[in-house]
Amino acid sequence: ETGVTQTPRHLVMGMTNKKSLKCEQHLGHNAMYWYKQSAKKPLELMFVYSLEERVENNSVPSRFSPECPNSSHLFLHLHTLQPEDSALYLCASSLRTGVGEQYFGPGTRLTVT
Amino acid sequence: KNEVEQSPQNLTAQEGEFITINCSYSVGISALHWLQQHPGGGIVSLFMLSSGKKKHGRLIATINIQEKHSSLHITASHPRDSAVYICAALYNTDKLIFGTGTRLQVFP
Numbered sequence: 001e002t003g004v005t006q007t008p009r010h011l012v013m014g015m016t017n018k019k020s021l022k023c024e025q026h027l028g029h030n031a032m033y034w035y036k037q038s039a040k041k042p043l044e045l046m047f048v049y050s051l052e053e054r055v056e057n058n059s060v061p062s063r064f065s066p067e068c069p070n071s072s073h074l075f076l077h078l079h080t081l082q083p084e085d086s087a088l089y090l091c092a093s094s095l096r097t098g099v100g101e102q103y104f105g106p107g108t109r110l111t112v113t
Numbered sequence: 114k115n116e117v118e119q120s121p122q123n124l125t126a127q128e129g130e131f132i133t134i135n136c137s138y139s140v141g142i143s144a145l146h147w148l149q150q151h152p153g154g155g156i157v158s159l160f161m162l163s164s165g166k167k168k169h170g171r172l173i174a175t176i177n178i179q180e181k182h183s184s185l186h187i188t189a190s191h192p193r194d195s196a197v198y199i200c201a202a203l204y205n206t207d208k209l210i211f212g213t214g215t216r217l218q219v220f221p
Contacts, residue, residue: 037154040213041213042117042199042210042211042212042213042214043199043201043209043211044211045208045209056208088154090154090156092156098143098203098205100161101146101158101161102146102158102209103158104148104155104156104157104158105155106153106154106155107154107155107156109154
C-alpha cells in the first residue's frame with residue numbers, strides 16, 4: 001500500500017471518447033505529478049502541481065488536461081486521443097516539489113483504439 | 114542537456130549472485146533516485162540520495178558526485194528481486210529525468 005491510488009487501473013477508449021483518470025493520495029503531500037510511460041521509453045514528466053497550482057507543463061498536447069481541485073486529488077482529463085497515446089499513466093506525490101521521495105500510484109494502463 | 118544513462122539494459126543472474134546496476138548523469142542534480150518497477154507497472158521508491166551511500170536490507174545505493182555516477186547493488190539476489198530498476202536524477206527543484214531502466218531477472 002503506497003498511499004497513492006489511481007483509478008481506473010485499465011482503460012480502453014476510442015479516439016472520440018472523453019474519459020478521466022483519477023489519482024488520490026493520503027500522505028498529506030503538497031506536490032502531485034502525472035507521468036507517462038510508453039513502451040521501451042523512459043518515464044516522461046507531464047505535469048507537476050504544487051498546492052493545487054500547476055508549476056510545470058512539459059509541452060504536453062492539449063488533448064491532455066489536468067485538474068487539481070485540492071492537494072489530495074489529481075485528475076487527467078482525456079479527449080480525442082491518438083493511438084500513440086496508449087501508455088501507462090502514473091501519478092506520484094511528494095512532500096513538496098523537489099523535496100523528499102516521490103510515492104507512485106499503481107498506474108492506469110490506457111489503450112486508445 | 115540533462116541526461117540519465119543506465120547500464121546494463123538487461124541483466125540476468127543466478128540466485129545468490131551480487132548485482133550491480135550503474136547510472137550516470139550530467140551536472141547540476143540535487144538528488145538521485147533509485148526506483149523499482151514490477152510487472153504490472155507499480156513503482157516503488159528505493160532510495161533518494163545526494164551523497165555517499167545508503168543501505169536498506171540487501172540493497173545498497175552509492176553516489177560519486179565528482180564522477181557523476183551512482184550504483185545500485187543487490188547482495189544475495191533472489192528471484193523476487195526480478196524487476197525493472199530505474200535511476201532518476203532530480204534537476205532544478207522538481208524535474209525528475211529518468212533513465213531507461215535495467216531489466217533484472219534472477220533465476221533460482
